[in-house]
Amino acid sequence: MNLGFTRILSPIDGIPGIAKAQIGDLVGPLTGELTTVSTLDPIKAYYSVTEQAYINFTRLFSDETIRTERSRQLELQLIFADGTTYPREGRVYAVDRQINPSTGALRVEALFPNPGNALRPGQFARVRVKFDTRKGALLVPQRAVSELQGSYQIVVVGSDNKAHIRPVKVGERSGALWIIEEGLKPGERVVVEGIQKVKEGAAVTPKPFVSTQ
Secondary structure (H helix, E strand, O other): OOHHHHOOOOOOOOEEOOOOOOOOOOOOOOOOOOOOEEOOOOEEEEEEEEHHHHHHHHHHOOOHHHHHHHHHHOEEEEEEOOOOEOOOOEEEEEEEEEEEOOOOEEEEEEEEOOHHHOOOOOOOEEEEEEOOOOOOOOEEEHHHOEEEOOEEEEEEEOOOOEEEEEEEEEEEEEOOEEEEEEOOOOOOEEOOOOOOOOOOOOEOOOOOOOOOO
């Protein structure tokens, strides 16, 4: 017997799915796929950036060659559903050709090292992009910032332990923190818990905030 026809090899290296045919089954060109093999190291991750973020990026790097080179230098992190961070950084591999008209976002393809195949296809994670390093940035917990009709405000506690509602200009988010561009000075105290109950000029008894993250 010609046993060469009884062995099927994948043309690529990777992890196969559960086979749809078993030993002893008769298979042929019309049988359909036997399984799916995925190359997992490196593994691809897809994420989207907003149209405004893309516009801001093109303003910083108007030359296409420099823009492409800079995008491949961006440091990417995977944030799992439980909030933990994947220990290896990824890089941008490809950018889609158009903005999705239904979502207003641009799809990006990234590659992450995956030794040991810890990551699997179909797994969900958020992608965090380290675009720039801000030195001396003023950060407050996101829960300390409230939004009202497109405007942002915080509650500041003065030296007299009275609350004062103050509008602020926010910047980028960094994890569970928000960068405050304008409206707050270093050393000022802000209300993190119970800001919905605080009224302008109300006396408060401040206690140190302890983050649970």
